Structures are given as structure tokens and as C-alpha cells.
Amino acid sequence: MSRIPVLAQELRDRRRSLLWWSVGVAGWILVVSAMYPTIRDTSGISELVSQYPKNILALFGVSDMDFSSGAGYLAGELFGFVIPLLVLMLTIGAGASIIGGAEERGLLDLVLSHPVRRRRVLLESAALIVVLALVFGTVVLLSLAVMDPIVALQLSVANLLGTVLGVVLLGITLGWLALVVGALTGSRGRSLAVTGAVAALAYLASSLAQLVDALRPVRLLSPFWYATSGSPLVAGYTWWYAGVLLAMAAAVLTVGVIRFDRRALSA
């Protein structure tokens, strides 16, 4: 018998979709990295890209587009925008539906009429989101580990680990936010809307802060700043940022535990 019986059901539901999600992510990474040698060797692309307006590049999460190294190429093509977007679709989608969606479908009432503490339901759900984010991170790592020798990406192991750690923690932080908003509103849709808006604003705050001085203080509130800023695949991840992300995630979850315990559930 599962050790987290409340969610045994959720896990079973998500296994197949997680598998396909992983296949898709791995495929995307393989294709993008396989194009690297061509792009590196095509004269002019780097020069062309370097002439892009800085604010356009910043919108895509890159400070300097540098296609002459594998790390620079992947930072621009994958880790600036696509990979964070994919992890968030996975964790926010799950976070919004696990409790908020269960309440909408009338399942939460039934589960909580059993001798199960609300806190436990919330914490098990949080653990499930961690699992999803870790599976995602592992797929990214493995895909790049396979491609690195084939197309000579010459990635630094430490930088890659740091970059993926940032992405995984970003997924956990916003996934937990979606979980908590769903648990406190009883609505999957509201959770998706709120968390989606927070994610978009946080992304803009982090990426545009490089250009707009007025935004510089705000970026310090953005989880993206602590996860993806400064091209960690090239320059190395600022490891203590992981602690900030963990603290943000823990704060969100703590609020959730306290408030969810007292909330009136909708029938």
C-alpha cells in the first residue's frame, strides 16, 4: 500500500501524462542541441544576433546572446525562456488541480470526511509537485548529458547542475503557489489565473530589470531572478539563490497550511 494514500490516486492519474511530457521535453532538447554545430558554424549568425536590440533579448531572458559556445547557445535557446515555461506548465498545472480541482469535482469533501488531516493532504500534494519538478530536472539533465559529447556542447557540470537546480526550484515555488491558491479558493481556474499572472509579472520583473532601472528593486521579489537571471549556464549559478527560492516556497506553503486548516470547504 502506498505510503501517501491520499495521493496514490493523483500519482496514478499523472503517471502517463508525465511520461509523455518527459518524452516531449527530451525531444525538444535533443533537437535544439542537435542544431548547435550548424548554427555555430554558420558565419554571421552570432554577429546578426549580437545586433538584436538588447531589450528584445532581455524579454527572452538572455543578457548576451553568444552562440559561439554550447553554454551560450543553450542559455539563449532553452534556459532563457522555454525550459522555465515548460517546468511551470507542469507544476502550476498540477498544483492548481490537485486540491482546487479536487474540490471542484466534489472529491475533497469525500477525502476529508475520512480520518485524514487537511495539513497532510496539502503536504502530500506539495511533495507530489516536488517529484514532478525533480523528474523534469532529471529529464533535462539526462538529455543534455546524452547530447553533450555528440555535438560538443562542452558544458560545465557544475554550471549545468546549478542551472537545472534553479529551474527545479522555480517550478516548485510557483507550483506550490498554485497549490495553495487552489486550496484556499477551491477553484482550479482561479489558481491558474492568479499563479499565471504572478509568473508572468515575475518573469518580466526579472528580465526587464536589466534594462529599466526603476525595476531593479522589484526584481529582488521575483523567483525568476533567483532561478534564471545572469545566464547561470555560462556564468555559474549563484548557489545561495537556491536558499532564497526555498524560503519563498516554504513561506507560501506555510501560509497554505495555516489557512487551509480553517477554511470552509464548498460542497
Place this chain on the structure above:
Amino acid sequence: MVVPAVRTESLTVEYRHGRGIAEVSLEVPAGEVFGFLGPNGAGKTTAIRTLLDLLRPTSGRAEVLGHDSVSGSLEIRRRTGYLPGEFALPGQLTGRQALDWLSSLRPDSPPIRRDELVERFSVELDRPVRQLSKGNRQKLGLVQAFQHDPELVILDEPTSGLDPLVQDEFHRLVRAHVGRGRSVFLSSHSLDEVQHVADRVGIIREGHLVAVETVEVLRSRGLRRVTLLTTDPTAAEARLSTLDSVSELSRRGDRLDFAVSGAFDPVIAALSGVPVVDLLSRAADLDEVFLALYRGQADPS
């Protein structure tokens, strides 16, 4: 002193947008079937969900099996079974997987009665829940509420969607459950149903508990609507109109419609000798019963 199955003291639950329940005080001794009767939206579900700590009282308190509904909720939920008014299960599970999943949430209470209940209600266990009819899903709901043989079963509109034969089987199940000293608290909007199965009935209206009566009292004072087909409507009308217990008598061709409150035998006696073609009697709807029961007292307006 024996601990009551359910006891509430001035239990009040307010919602932001009105409704809810106000000052509900009642006591259900162990070993009783208590029927909670009221129209939809009267507050039955609110009261029931408060007993299980799905809602919190705004004021007042509730005790279930001797435990406070808030501080003792885990213990309450360990020892009760519950069928929600809108019973839902993950659609892709089979009935068996769904029951296993719910049992796994009660590691201390094995589903000792499951096989017997499954057989009794001919429950479909091997098909995905989403393919089941409303009635077959509701049967699964009954099985999960009773399968661990809990001390108290709380059922919100348990017979909705069940066909009459299954309803009868359900009534026997409920009677047998309390026959072994256990308790059942159920809600219904059907007077007929609670009269069949309950020992006592609490009538709730617009959030207020307006009366708690034994079923005998309800029966003796209850209101029934009668339709009589006769070949001699003039004689029948003349005889019925002499009875105090008959009201709202109207005649259309050879058909008479009227209401009877209280005992039925005076009506039968009055009709002896009148050629009766057909006689149909049914319980009046709740509002009528309420008015018949409490006309002149406790004016709700």
C-alpha cells in the same frame, strides 16, 4: 450516561451571502435513526458538513460521538461513515479501485462489511465509475459509507437516484444497522422516506430547526392528499364533507380531491357503501405538512 451520537447546541453557520443555519439545537441518542427533513436549500447539508468539520460553526457547537466537531474531528471521522449529497469518485477508477482507495484512508477500520454490501446491492465493481449510472454510483456511495461498520453513519440525501427496490433494501440496511446499537443520521426532502426509516424527525426550514417529532406523531398528524374515483360522487362528497379531518374538498366529474389530516380510518368508514373505483393517497409536500402541523403556532413569517 450513554454518549449521544450527535448533539448540537445553538449551532449556527453563516455564509457570506446569507443562508446557512441558525441556533440549531438537537440531540440524537445512540441507536437511533434520525431523519433530517427539509426542502432543498433549508440547511440540511450545511448542518451535516459541520458535523464532519468540513464547515466551521460561526457560533454554538456540535458534538459527535462525544467529541467536539472541531477539536475532536479526526476521532469523529475515524468512527463515522459519510455519504455526501453530491457523491463523486475519480471517474477512471473501477468501483473496486475506488473502494480500495477510500479504505486506504482508514487504515484502522478495515472494510469488513464490503463483500456483504456489494452482494446486497448488486454493485458493479469492475467497470470504471464514469460508465456507471447515477444509481449505480450512489450504491457505491452507500457501500463506502457502511463498509467499515462505523458507529455512526451520516448520509446526505442517500436515496437520490436509487430505484424503489434499492431504496427498500437501503431502508432494511439502515434498520439493521441501528438494530445493532449503531446510529444513523440522514437527511431527506421526502416525508415518505423519513417516515419509512427514521425513529425521529427534525424538520428544518430556512436554516431553523422548527420541530423534532417522533415518526408516530408525524404520522398521526400528517397531511395526506387523496384522489377518489367513484361512480357516485354526490354521495361521497356529502359524506366526506361531514368529516373534520377532511379539507380542501373539490369535485370534478366523478373525481374528488381532498386533504386528510391525522387518522385515515374515519375516511374509510365514511366511504363504506360508496362505490369506489380507485383511491389514491400520497403524502402532501413538505410545506403543506409544515402548515398542517404548525398552523397557528410558531408562525414562520
